[in-house]
Amino acid sequence: MTQDTHISLAHGNGGYFMRELIETIFAQQFANSNLDIxxxxxxxxxxxxxxxxxxxxxxxxxxxxxxxxxxxxxxxxxxxxxxxxxxxxxxxxxxxxxxxxxxxxxxxxxxxxxxxxxxxxxxxxxxxxxxxxxxxxxxxxxxxxxxxxxxTNTSPLNVRQIKAGDVIVVSGSVGDHGIAVMLAREQFGLRGSLRSDAASVLPLTQALLPYGDRVRVMRDPTRGGVATVLHDYVRATGLTLRIRQSELPINGEVQVVCDMLGYDPLYLACEGRVVAVVAPDIATAVLETWRALPEGSHAALIGTVCEQHPPRVILETELGGERLLEELEDDPLPRIC
Amino acid sequence: MTQDTHISLAHGNGGYFMRELIETIFAQQFANSNLDIxxxxxxxxxxxxxxxxxxxxxxxxxxxxxxxxxxxxxxxxxxxxxxxxxxxxxxxxxxxxxxxxxxxxxxxxxxxxxxxxxxxxxxxxxxxxxxxxxxxxxxxxxxxxxxxxxxTNTSPLNVRQIKAGDVIVVSGSVGDHGIAVMLAREQFGLRGSLRSDAASVLPLTQALLPYGDRVRVMRDPTRGGVATVLHDYVRATGLTLRIRQSELPINGEVQVVCDMLGYDPLYLACEGRVVAVVAPDIATAVLETWRALPEGSHAALIGTVCEQHPPRVILETELGGERLLEELEDDPLPRIC
Incomplete structure (x- = not known):
């Protein structure tokens, strides 16, 4: 922003530039005790x-x-x-x-x-x-x-409650909305039968409220996808998140399109998913609770929180390697909003 | 709407077509006990x-x-x-x-x-x-x-409270915002020193709450201007409103521009005015209350409510004649929003 003089599309993608725009203009101008970006x-x-x-x-x-x-x-x-x-x-x-x-x-x-x-x-x-x-x-x-x-509950549901050892749960397959909208444009000569995941997540979130503060925080990954939610968690806590690629629920059609076009499903928008961070002792119970709901039948435990420094998001790949999930900066993705 | 197949600018001007759009699409689709257009x-x-x-x-x-x-x-x-x-x-x-x-x-x-x-x-x-x-x-x-x-009050402030004999009060000059925005565009080679009336009317409205239900209703005339608010009153009550042109507070510069371009100030947007309908016994007190405030120094009693049929808005002209103020239909006005 210090260099930018005009709005670019990257200011709208949910990633780094957008956060900078929000922090330096909106949050600063409108600062008040009830505004928490x-x-x-x-x-x-x-x-x-x-x-x-x-x-x-x-x-x-x-x-x-x-x-x-x-x-x-x-x-x-x-x-x-x-x-x-x-x-x-x-x-x-x-x-x-x-x-x-x-x-x-x-x-x-x-x-x-x-x-x-x-x-x-x-x-x-x-x-x-x-x-x-x-x-x-x-x-x-x-x-x-x-x-x-x-x-109706008193659970704080605050990102600052996240602790090392906590488990990251996603309520279903990631990136369906982003790819479904892209396919609907019939760009790149691609068509498909994939449907957006767009839906209310209220049944999913209400089902977790009885767990009280052992559910640390919930977010719905929209613009910027799951990766952007994970970066928000890292930035707020100073902790590292380790994500296991093999556990990520990804629709076959989404993976095929991503492979063809070089997208990463973790940065694609969802519109009916929840990423929750929960205490380790309830992780299995949360998974079962969600899987019992139609909205959560493909829920998965995708990673853990740890004290590793510097704080970042690490993807443990299916081949046994590791790579960093960077914060979204430029705009290599299908723009869907 | 029955004939219209596509949106036109007239659907956005605050007048008849806009009301029809809102009634036939939004109000009908979203009907619920809390939605009152x-x-x-x-x-x-x-x-x-x-x-x-x-x-x-x-x-x-x-x-x-x-x-x-x-x-x-x-x-x-x-x-x-x-x-x-x-x-x-x-x-x-x-x-x-x-x-x-x-x-x-x-x-x-x-x-x-x-x-x-x-x-x-x-x-x-x-x-x-x-x-x-x-x-x-x-x-x-x-x-x-x-x-x-x-x-904080319990006054119903509902258009259905309006009764024959009630008095119509406007809190200041009409049409300043519409003309100020038009002049800022430097269209028609016109420039001027007029300022928009855009401001909070909260001091004006709060000052009337002690009068309870003798203040029947208040509205701020924005798109469609004072005339559109008056038509809303007529439609909701089945009563006729008689407006005295000589009492209308109109800035000299607004009148000059209107005369040149054929606009009627009563259809121009304000952004810091209130049109109130009040019981006759408090009309003078309301006028004095408003005139004592900086926001209401040019307040005026501009007309009365009567039982005349059919219900309409009648302008008593300065020359002693009468003319109907029609509901805004097409768009002869500077589009400012």
């Missing part, structure tokens, strides 16, 4: 009780893809940020930025999908705003949703 | 107490104009929707949609202005999201803010 949602004191609030913008292209569309995504993305914060989503607001000339039947279909997802997640859209932009000033349709929820 | 903010039951929540998108061009910029506007617009609902704004979320190539120094300046406005309004930005869009897919910078507040 390490969290997916803000925990707010309220005259009575506690509010949890989060917001997300949605710019996916194409607007419809196997397994979802920008409407359902606008619900699941924000539901999930509340869910991994231990909250139950309750009320939503919706912002629509739509381009002059946009097909009204398509808008209706996308909003019907948004409404259906909201109903399934038991959230009510209670306020909204629409801006129509002149042709060429917006690429079709962008949405933003803000979600308000409440917490 | 006649209100500026939603009143939500909460396990303890009451939440008030609202959201707004900001797409003003140019991004900076005399009296404000998109940053300060993103605070004032949402603060004002909570304020006219009788709420005290508390927590904000922020969505940023920014174009690749956007100047970082300008982003910083706009966010500094947003932060300053938030601090003055005593709201905390507690969550945010940034999307960077490829060059050409967004026109510079769009923002959306969602605001959460609470109500």
């Amino acid at each position: 390490e969290r997916d949602a803000a925990m707010l004191s309220w005259p009575y009780g506690e509010l949890v609030i989060t917001t997300d913008g949605f710019t996916v292209q194409p607007l419809e893809f196997p397994g979802g569309n920008i409407g359902s995504l606008a619900v699941h993305g924000t539901v999930n940020d509340l869910a991994v914060s231990g909250a139950i989503p309750c009320y939503f607001t919706l912002n629509v930025f739509v381009e002059e000339g946009f097909e009204i039947a398509l808008l209706k279909r996308l909003m019907a999908s948004l409404a259906e997802a909201a109903q399934k997640c038991q959230v009510a859209i209670v306020a909204g705003d629409t801006k129509v932009l002149p042709r060429g000033q917006v690429s079709g349709l962008y949405l933003a949703t803000t979600g308000v929820g409440y917490r | 006649e209100r500026d903010a939603a009143m939500l039951s909460w396990p303890y107490g009451e939440l008030v929540i609202t959201t707004d998108g900001f797409t003003v061009q140019p991004l900076e104009f005399p009296g404000g910029n998109i940053g300060s506007l993103a605070v004032h617009g949402t603060v004002n929707d909570l304020a006219v609902s009788g709420a005290i704004p508390c927590y904000f979320t922020l969505n940023v949609f920014v174009e690749e190539g956007f100047e970082i120094a300008l982003l910083k300046r706009l966010m500094a202005s947003l932060a300053e406005a938030a601090q003055k309004c005593q709201v905390a930005i507690v969550a945010g999201d940034t999307k960077v869009l490829p060059r050409g897919q967004v026109s510079g910078l769009y923002l959306a803010t969602t605001g959460v507040g609470y109500r």
